[in-house]
Every structure is written in C-alpha cells, then in structure tokens.
Amino acid sequence: MSERSFLCFILCLQVLSAFVSLIWATESTDEVKIEVLFLPENCTQKVRKGDLLHAHYDGYLAKDGTQFYCSRSAQAGKPHWFVHGVGEVIKGLDIGLKDMCPGEKRKITVPPSLAFGEKGKDPVPPNATLIFDVELLHVRRGPRSIEAFKEMDLDNDKILTKEEVKQHLKMEAKKLNVQKEESYFNDVVTDVFRRNDQDADGTLSIKEYNVYEHDEL
Numbered sequence: 218m219s220e221r222s223f224l225c226f227i228l229c230l231q232v233l234s235a236f237v238s239l240i241w242a243t244e245s246t247d248e249v250k251i252e253v254l255f256l257p258e259n260c261t262q263k264v265r266k267g268d269l270l271h272a273h274y275d276g277y278l279a280k281d282g283t284q285f286y287c288s289r290s291a292q293a294g295k296p297h298w299f300v301h302g303v304g305e306v307i308k309g310l311d312i313g314l315k316d317m318c319p320g321e322k323r324k325i326t327v328p329p330s331l332a333f334g335e336k337g338k339d340p341v342p343p344n345a346t347l348i349f350d351v352e353l354l355h356v357r358r359g360p361r362s363i364e365a366f367k368e369m370d371l372d373n374d375k376i377l378t379k380e381e382v383k384q385h386l387k388m389e390a391k392k393l394n395v396q397k398e399e400s401y402f403n404d405v406v407t408d409v410f411r412r413n414d415q416d417a418d419g420t421l422s423i424k425e426y427n428v429y430e431h432d433e434l
C-alpha cells in the first residue's frame with residue numbers, strides 16, 4: 218500500500234466513523250427513554266399489545282417543565298382507559314408503556330418524532346420533547362385478545378354476531394358506569410363491523426376480529 222493510498226484509507230475510516238456516530242446520535246435522539254420510578258413486588262400481568270389499560274398520566278414539556286396535561290385534574294380526575302399499541306395514544310407512549318405492570322410508575326421521555334412532531338399540537342409547541350409521569354392502575358386483556366373474543370361469543374359458536382358485540386359493549390359501559398343511548402351502541406357496532414367484517418357476511422370470525430395478534434412494537 219502506497220503512503221497516499223494508506224492516508225486515504227485512514228481518512229476514509231475517519232469519515233466512516235464520523236458518519237456512523239452521526240447516525241447513532243440521530244437515532245438515539247429518536248428513542249423513548251424509560252425510567253421506572255416504582256415497581257410493585259408482584260407483577261400480575263405485563264402490558265402487551267391490544268391490552269386495555271387504565272392509567273393516570275401527567276404530561277410535561279422537557280425544555281421548561283411546563284405541565285400541559287394532567288389526568289388527575291382533567292375529566293373529573295378519572296384515569297384514562299385506552300388500548301395499548303394501536304395508536305390511541307402517541308407512538309412514544311405506546312412504546313414507553315410496553316411490559317409495564319399494574320401499579321408500576323414510570324417516567325417516559327418522548328422525542329418530538331414520536332410525539333407531536335415538527336408541527337406540535339396545541340398546547341404542545343413544535344418540536345417538543347415530552348415527559349410523561351405514568352401510573353398504571355389496571356391491565357385487562359383485550360378488547361382484541363382471544364380472551365375477549367370468547368367472552369363476547371355468548372353462544373360459543375366461534376362467530377360474533379352484531380347482537381353479541383352490542384351486548385358486550387353494554388356490559389362494558391355498565392362496568393365503567395357510563396350511560397349511553399341505544400343509538401350509540403348501534404353506531405359503535407356498525408363501525409366495528411365496517412372495519413373488521415372483511416367478507417361482509419354480517420358476522421366476525423376469530424380471524425377477522427383478532428387483528429392485534431402480532432406485536433409490532
């Protein structure tokens with residue numbers, strides 16, 4: 218190897234390593250940071266995709282600590298119910314809640330790309346890194362788990378009719394003490410079937426219903 222090509226070789230290596238560290242730096246700013254603040258001794262059920270979660274969370278702007286959301290003061294202080302891993306909450310929270318146990322508390326730092334991005338969303342400004350204090354209260358399998366399907370399938374024929382889905386929704390509403398009109402349940406059922414009844418036969422098979430079986434997170 219001539220001196221010149223050797224120098225070129227070294228230079229190439231340096232450029233390459235600078236490039237790699239640049240990519241690394243870019244990637245690492247896009248990661249969700251999870252700090253476990255409290256972990257209960259017994260973890261009864263770790264969060265997995267499609268689970269129904271019941272949680273309190275407070276949201277802060279990382280740059281100055283401004284609180285932009287507090288579930289303890291919003292909606293009469295009631296914790297949120299939401300489905301994990303399907304985009305009901307921002308992507309960064311879905312990632313940050315993974316494998317969490319009921320009773321666990323986490324501080325989750327979410328980069329803007331996994332929160333509200335370049336545009337922001339009032340009251341979150343553009344390009345904001347967010348910090349969430351999350352307390353997970355309950356974890357329930359479903360609503361898209363096989364357990365939930367079986368619970369809904371009242372006559373055990375491995376097929377869900379609109380009536381079975383409606384009965385289930387009514388039962389859930391009752392459990393949560395939520396009052397809804399009959400038309401509300403009809404609308405939700407219509408929506409569920411529009412999204413899931415792929416062969417349009419008016420019933421849902423296990424395959425049609427259980428769309429969350431693959432863990433993509």
Ligand SMILES: [Ca+2]
Pocket residue numbers: 370371372373374375376377378381
């Ligand atoms: Ca059935």
Ligand SMILES: [Ca+2]
Pocket residue numbers: 414415416417418419420421422425
């Ligand atoms: Ca069908």
